Amino acid sequence: MAIRGILRPGEVCIRVMDKEKARRHYGEIMGLHEVLEEDDKLYFKCWDEWDHHSVVLRVTDRPGMDYLAFKVYSDAGLDDLEAKLKGRDYEVEHIEAGVYPKSGRRIQFTLPTGHTMQFYAEKEQLGNTMGAHNPGVIPDDGVVRGVETPGLDHILLGGQDIDACLELFTELFDFDFVEQLIDAESKMKLAVFLSCSNKPHDIAFVRQPEDNKFHHASFRLENAADVVKAADRLGKYRVPIDVGPNRHGVTRGATIYFFDPSGNRNEVFAEGYVHYPDIPTLTWDTDELGAATFSQDFTPRQSFLEVLT
Ligand SMILES: [Fe+2]
Incomplete structure (x- = not known):
């Protein structure tokens, strides 16, 4: 079966308590690339991910996870998922495009275990430095670093x-x-x-x-x-x-x-x-x-x- 529904866990928002220590851990040591900074948030991508970011760190007073977002293949897929959720009496919240940086619209709901989960279909893509035409096999020097995780x-x-x-x-x-x-x-x-x-x-x-x-x-x-x-x-x-x-x-x-x-x-x-x-x-x-x-x-x-x- 080709993957044309829910694609992957595309974004996780992790709570951290010290911005600089978190930046060093996920950046220098893990080797993720910092792509955006806001007052209380850092955004990272792994080297072989095309989308703008996959890890969001929110600085606050306790650890844990704020939300998990899965990317879906098409915008129409969001409507399909919303209908299914509402059919089982889940409350579905709409988040407009742009509320989350570089991201299209999202739908949000709460899992039976209390976790906040989202679906989205669009996110700006940065690529992995190799391009999509004659991409070669390794990225530019310095792109792979630290623990070297591709995704x-x-x-x-x-x-x-x-x-x-x-x-x-x-x-x-x-x-x-x-x-x-x-x-x-x-x-x-x-x-x-x-x-x-x-x-x-x-x-x-x-x-x-x-x-x-x-x-x-x-x-x-x-x-x-x-x-x-x-x-x-x-x-x-x-x-x-x-x-x-x-x-x-x-x-x-x-x-x-x-x-x-x-x-x-x-x-x-x-x-x-x-x-x-x-x-x-x-x-x-x-x-x-x-x-x-x-x-x-x-x-x-x-x-x-x-x-x-
Ligand atoms: Fe695991």
């Missing part, structure tokens, strides 16, 4: 009613239910992994006692060797590590988890499998919680399961 990959959110989120994303938004972690005895879903693309997940939800919690934003890398190289860089700059280089059982992605200076978790992620819609949902249970989360040492981490912003 935002996926977002993991925490809240209570992840079953309702699963239904919303699969039935209304046409996402695939790719993987799940369930309690071995009660069979209750503890985490669900959803894709609108060939990626093993574009968004995931983990069951948490408190709604509207942010687990992490994940940035793509090319391969596991790049994940090890990222670990060297994160260590050099004394970035607090949650879980060092490892591989998830769920999604099979090579991973590192670490924290930005405000305590928000970031991930670098590479090599998850290619997902197709005809592949059955993969299920892990808590008897294999260690291998499901971190397959190389099959050891669950308490901080990974419990620390959210």
Whole structure:
């Protein structure tokens, strides 16, 4: 199936508490490119993203996520999504073009887990310095830097009613239910992994006692060797590590988890499998919680399961 509906998580707005520390973390260390500054906000893009920005940092007094916005393929897709949401009694707010910088109109609503989510179809494009005609294979010198992530990959959110989120994303938004972690005895879903693309997940939800919690934003890398190289860089700059280089059982992605200076978790992620819609949902249970989360040492981490912003 060609992707002609919801394309990807195109923008995440993360709350940070110190503008300069956040600028250094996401800019110099992670290697994102700062494209715009407002009084209380910084805007960044990853090098191989065409759109103007994918990460917005809002300076305030607490960490966490303000909103997550998915890009959709066409403006007509926004009307279609609005009709579907209203058909299930979701309140949908209209945000005019230009209210968010470089962005067309958006629709906004609240997920069953309390998170603010948006859809938009238009955003000014800056490109990746290679152009669209005879683009070559590597960008201009200096464009790839820091942790060298080419793009935002996926977002993991925490809240209570992840079953309702699963239904919303699969039935209304046409996402695939790719993987799940369930309690071995009660069979209750503890985490669900959803894709609108060939990626093993574009968004995931983990069951948490408190709604509207942010687990992490994940940035793509090319391969596991790049994940090890990222670990060297994160260590050099004394970035607090949650879980060092490892591989998830769920999604099979090579991973590192670490924290930005405000305590928000970031991930670098590479090599998850290619997902197709005809592949059955993969299920892990808590008897294999260690291998499901971190397959190389099959050891669950308490901080990974419990620390959210
Ligand atoms: Fe992740």
